[in-house]
Amino acid sequence: MASLKDEVLAKLSSVPTPDGRPLTATGKLSEIVANDGKVFFSITVDAADVKAWESVRELAEKAVRATPGVQSAMIALTAERAAGGGGSAAASAPPRRPAMALGGARPAAAAPPGSARGPGGPAGIPGVAAIIAVASGKGGVGKSTVAVNLALGLRDLGLKVGILDADIYGPSLPKLLAIKERPQTAGGTRLKPIVRHGMPVMSIGFLVEEETPMIWRGPMVMSALTQMLREVDWGNLDVMVVDMPPGTGDAQLTMAQQVPLKGAVIVSTPQDLALIDARRGIAMFRRVNVPVLGIVENMSTFICPHCGTRSDIFGHGGARREAERLGVPFLGEVPLAIDIREKSDAGEPVVATEPDGPHAQAFRDIAARVRDGLKVESRPAPKIVIEA
Ligand SMILES: Nc1ncnc2c1ncn2[C@@H]1O[C@H](COP(=O)(O)OP(=O)(O)OP(=O)(O)O)[C@@H](O)[C@H]1O
Numbered sequence: 001m002a003s004l005k006d007e008v009l010a011k012l013s014s015v016p017t018p019d020g021r022p023l024t025a026t027g028k029l030s031e032i033v034a035n036d037g038k039v040f041f042s043i044t045v046d047a048a049d050v051k052a053w054e055s056v057r058e059l060a061e062k063a064v065r066a067t068p069g070v071q072s073a074m075i076a077l078t079a080e081r082a083a084g085g086g087g088s089a090a091a092s093a094p095p096r097r098p099a100m101a102l103g104g105a106r107p108a109a110a111a112p113p114g115s116a117r118g119p120g121g122p123a124g125i126p127g128v129a130a131i132i133a134v135a136s137g138k139g140g141v142g143k144s145t146v147a148v149n150l151a152l153g154l155r156d157l158g159l160k161v162g163i164l165d166a167d168i169y170g171p172s173l174p175k176l177l178a179i180k181e182r183p184q185t186a187g188g189t190r191l192k193p194i195v196r197h198g199m200p201v202m203s204i205g206f207l208v209e210e211e212t213p214m215i216w217r218g219p220m221v222m223s224a225l226t227q228m229l230r231e232v233d234w235g236n237l238d239v240m241v242v243d244m245p246p247g248t249g250d251a252q253l254t255m256a257q258q259v260p261l262k263g264a265v266i267v268s269t270p271q272d273l274a275l276i277d278a279r280r281g282i283a284m285f286r287r288v289n290v291p292v293l294g295i296v297e298n299m300s301t302f303i304c305p306h307c308g309t310r311s312d313i314f315g316h317g318g319a320r321r322e323a324e325r326l327g328v329p330f331l332g333e334v335p336l337a338i339d340i341r342e343k344s345d346a347g348e349p350v351v352a353t354e355p356d357g358p359h360a361q362a363f364r365d366i367a368a369r370v371r372d373g374l375k376v377e378s379r380p381a382p383k384i385v386i387e388a
């Protein structure tokens with residue numbers, strides 16, 4: 001009996017392409033992963049040809065979904081950036097997933113077409129009461145770290161919380177939550193999120209290999225995000241925390257429009273440069289009528305774990321002043337702490353693994369302010385009826 005992968009390949013051999021050859025003969029297909037009825041692969045083309053190949057991706061997806069035994073398919077159209085494009089050496093280097101590092105920046109995303117907001121705004125997700133974005137204009141300021149620990153803090157307040165990684169270019173949640181497994185299908189084309197610390201979690205990183213060198217193009221960003229929002233069994237949630245990609249380019253703007261957001265939490269480090277980016281982030285959310293729930297000052301005062309000396313490596317208090325200036329709530333400070341970095345990068349977020357420590361408390365205080373800003377109530381505990 002032919003394997004599922006062979007059957008998928010057979011179907012793909014009848015998909016036409018602008019090259020005039022069937023898709024399987026173009027050399028543009030990645031390795032095809034076919035497991036338990038779930039099929040994932042990518043089609044990599046030159047950046048200039050993306051438009052012409054989007055319809056091929058759609059045809060390929062249709063063909064795969066029509067293959068007997070396939071329950072879900074996720075097919076990415078990715079583009080290789082042409083080398084030696086006239087920029088700096090760094091700009092012409094092959095695209096690579098950026099390593100997470102303090103202050104690390106990421107290249108701006110390609111602008112997807114049609115980023116205008118529809119008249120009624122995007123539709124909500126059934127069962128999800130509030131969706132909030134954790135964002136910043138700048139990369140590497142701790143959005144993902146704050147998103148995970150904020151979600152855990154909201155959970156500790158009795159809310160039912162889920163986390164969505166909207167960072168399609170460089171997903172962080174697989175690492176921050178030490179998730180290696182792939183999502184299971186929940187019948188048809190729906191996926192079951194991975195559950196960690198009692199919270200459903202979804203990330204594109206669960207579906208593609210970590211080292212895949214690619215830049216995801218605008219249309220693919222949107223379809224991947226839409227799938228993760230609407231084709232995942234999130235269940236009933238009081239709050240979905242969305243870990244946003246860095247920047248305020250059109251791709252981020254489109255995401256802010258695509259996801260029905262109740263509010264945005266802006267993360268900034270205390271220094272002026274980061275605050276300028278935070279300001280841009282706030283302006284972007286205001287532009288699309290998303291309320292700003294407030295600013296978090298991350299990597300605030302550093303307290304030496306050995307001698308207890310305080311030093312303001314990136315300054316201190318800048319985000320609070322900026323919040324006051326802009327008339328948005330200040331949600332709290334998270335210190336620059338080796339512990340937070342080590343625990344985050346080891347997939348053991350502090351709120352879950354050191355719940356009695358001062359850092360967990362800082363995140364829970366922030367969570368309480370976010371909850372108050374959202375005005376969501378924790379669900380009443382179900383009544384237990386003891387039958388006589
Ligand atoms: N308060 C903190 N103290 C020490 N290290 C921190 C703190 N917050 C985040 N970090 C570390 O800084 C690095 C970047 O954090 P993180 O990935 O959360 O940032 P990000 O803003 O989501 O980045 P990106 O823009 O790439 O998505 C990580 O190594 C993380 O562990």
Ligand SMILES: [Mg+2]
Binds near residue numbers: 172244245
């Ligand atoms: Mg991040």
